[in-house]
Amino acid sequence: MVIAPTFFREGAAGKKLWINPADVDIETDPRGRPVGAKLRSDGQPVVIGGTEKMSKSKNNGVDPQIIIDQYGADTARFFIIFAAPPEQTLEWSDAGVEGAFRFLRRIWNFAYSNKNEIGVYQSRSKQEPDEYCLKALNNEQRDVYREMHLALKQANFDLQRLQFNTVASACMKILKALEQQMVIVTSDMNTKAVAITNGFSILLRLLSPIAPHITQTLWQELGYGDDILSAPWPEVDEAALVQDEIDLIIQVNGKLRGKLRVAKDADHAMLEQLALAYPSVEKLLAGQAAKKIIVVPGRLINVVI
């Protein structure tokens, strides 16, 4: 079922005259909530009705062709998939359609501004996770790379259980990760290019069933290949998911003092030592011994003084 907002005016004898959402301009408050609506043709207000199942009688049907004509098929498809899982009701929303369009535009813009890095990089596989790449990443880059593969893992799982809306949101996460990857400062530009090239190919392939036109176009434009449909489905780089270092929260008397990156298998003695040597902890201790050190594995170290 697809539902959409309704608008009407009271006619003679209280009869409601239903007005199609496409003919209405909605005014919203700063938080985006609708506060009023006007009929575009006469500029006069109309009443905002409930959100109801699309029907002729309520005149709230949205012709998908209008969306396709205005924003393109990929936007219509992305919105439909992203807005609700298949077995649930889809609520039509103009804001949602625009959001879908903006996301696809962001992908295009990312491709355009990085076309040289991606387009030039030819020496290694553009598609497959790259051991060399992973080893050469610095900590910050590796975190972002892991984020991306976590999102891919979830998406592949969700595809198996026919939950496509989360696949669409995984694409958003991956784009965000790639954007982060871009701004990380590093002198090793080659490694960065590998990470971007590889990551963007994952994004394009994962997105291609939902938004097939833009992904096919960029696949060719960036020199990944001729036909994205014949490319292999992106698989998770399991090595990327292995976390050999984790961040622990450092507290002094229960108060947050900072974050500490430690080896995942570091033992208690090592953690206590590291915590005591942490600059802000060291400063607060001012040479005294800590009364107690509480370690919550995988989460935090609390130094009581």
Added chain:
Amino acid sequence: MQQDYKPKNIEVVVQQYWKEKLAFRAEDQSEKPKYYCLSMFPYPPASCTGHVRNYTIGDVLSRYHRMKGFNVMQPMGWDAFGLPAENAALANNVPPAAWTYSNIDVMRTQLQSLGLGVDWSREVTTCKPDYYRWEQWLFTRLFQKGLIYKKTSSVNWDPVDHTVLANEQVIDGRGWRSGALVEKRDIPMYFMRITQYAEELLADLDQLEGWPEQVKTMQRNWIGKSYGVRFAFPYQLDGKQDKLWVYTTRADTIMGVTFVAVAAEHPLATRAAQGNPALTAFIDECKHGGVAEADIATMEKKGMDTGLKVTHPLTGEQVPVWIGNYVLMGYGEGAVMAVPAHDERDFGFAKKYGLPIKQVITKGRDDGFGDGSGYGGGTASGARSEDGSGTDSGGIDTPFTIVRWQEWYGSKVVGVCINSGKYDGLGYTSAVDSIAADLAVKGLGEKKVQFRLRDWGISRQRYWGCPIPIIHCAHCGDVPVPDEQLPVVLPENVTITGAGSPLAKMPEFYETTCPQCGGAAKRETDTMDTFVESSWYYARYTSPGCTTGMVDERAQYWLPVDQYVGGIEHAILHLLYARFFNKLMRDEGLFGETTFTSVSQKKKSKRGGQNPLMNRLPTCSRKVW
């Protein structure tokens, strides 16, 4: 590379690229595993968002599987026959065919602009002779096998649209489209003997592991297998001994029968109405209103005493026979025993007409056999809130009363027989066994398995449908059209007047000769229910261009469907009929043995083992008959 994202420019280019590359052609032979993704096909004027959503979901699945290395088939077609085309023809003064074809063109363009990865070489249009001729062929085969038969039948007649309505098309006793009060009419119709496959259709549900439980439950309930007892009330009328047969799943309550209710069309009702204007008027009244079960459940229960009496088969008591508007001639025997104490509907009826209420079931024993503690608790709270009193628990602890009916009275689980003579103290199972045995000794009854499912009436008194391939000959009777005369082509250039079928006014269509005796004969002018077309299109997609039969050997490669994407509103009828046709076609030998023997058990049915994705979506304008 362009700096700005301009979807219009790139989408046209990409779609052209796919077209030239035949990117979505499904190969009939491949090293790759096959993946057949079936989206329910649209009724062409439908251009709503629900459909676009449905096809987008199917396309995402198809593209994903293609990239995962499957040989994917995603076909598309048009469910093109149906009433809306006739109505549009009437309103716009265009022939239904022209209207339909132009809608198909519009919709095809729209779906193509969506970028669906469809193998268009497999397109199916159900109103074209190359499709429906094979449906007619199957009809003649089934007719010869007795799987299609003619029967005069009481149907829902829409006096405004001049057509028979399916039960589902009758809403609150009115035609779903016209809103006219529905009448019951007796007309000759062709029926498909789906009941012959009831057991198999039911049993297969257990093997459809990928089907949503909700859908399987709906189909199970629709098929409605019940275990009960069929038995008779003997009577003497007009000097003749006869028996009034009924069926019950509650034979343990037989000692509580205080009257029998028959349908308005039952022979006993007809007999009783002779010379009785009041009864005649009541029977006429009953014949208005739908035959749909939902209507029966909600409408006011009305009845009238026929004055006739029948003999209780076990007690020998005389039992009055009533006509009840809630008894359907088409279900079971068209007569039911009434046990007001233990059936809510009978209870209401008895209270209304002052008929006796005799308790024969009491609450269970404490030996755990008939324990209903949890059950009783729920009823109790419900009853309390209903009458606002905390003193009357209304549950299993409440003694039987004829003031208000309680749910436990009707439970098979908590009850044991009382006031039932030799059956006193027996629980449900042993009471039924013992009563059935006693009836059998008297030759008045036996245990019987019954299905709720009824045969499928496929005749429609409409023009825009597949002509029924039968020739009526005064000498030879109903003769199926021979293969070499198929298809019986539906004339496309007709004028729709809105009153009756145009075919019945076209001698050039109906005047023919009998294939057997060569004498003058009349062609059948009814067409088939459009559900027939939608029951096998999934198979036709596998064999595009096949001119030798419904399908060819390619069906064996592609079936079963691996993924179905369709709305939950088709969960009962459409999917049940599709499963039925799968069996009919199998029994015609259309699928080689291997399709159904060498494939693992769970894939036995066409959608077996896989995941039919039901989204609740596409409810708009797809016709439902």
